[in-house]
Amino acid sequence: KQEVTQIPAALSVPEGENLVLNCSFTDSAIYNLQWFRQDPGKGLTSLLLIQSSQREQTSGRLNASLDKSSGRSTLYIAASQPGDSATYLCAANRDDKIIFGKGTRLHILP
């Protein structure tokens, strides 16, 4: 059974710093790994999707990497801003079922 773990559970950093969020998964037979952002009480916004055959994806200040063999993905956020404050969820996707991690609550200090 797929298990997805995110570390750390919460993170506070000063504005402008670069940071890394970690995601690990137990079953490497995934189709893709998807990173989401969720603001309090809101739906999920897809940030990046990495196909199982890819190593990384980039969008603006965000870069996500995938290492299937070790069961790990990272989300790198460059030059963090207060607007980046949210919960970040990673999800391992196989067939029609995606398994979410519990998320990292990120707080960027102005």
Place this chain on the structure above:
Amino acid sequence: DTEVTQTPKHLVMGMTNKKSLKCEQHMGHRAMYWYKQKAKKPPELMFVYSYEKLSINESVPSRFSPECPNSSLLNLHLHALQPEDSALYLCASSPPVGRTYEQYFGPGTRLTVT
């Protein structure tokens, strides 16, 4: 149209009421999903419809009844709910592109059962 819409945004219902949640997408996606999310927890999969047929039911109580009338519309019918069913209900859809399985989420319906 590149979004998933959900109505209503908020719903308060008594334990004896019958209500429905609605989800729509007009992106030609072939799969649609219902998730339940409690506060500070990740979304939990409830149901999956693929090509308008129920393909996954994650052992959800029968007081939740999904329906997919067509490829763009997904409903969740609610009856005799319990206070512990209060949560954010999220709908998602996924395109028919190979094995992408990328999921697009709606804004959710905040349900309160009194």
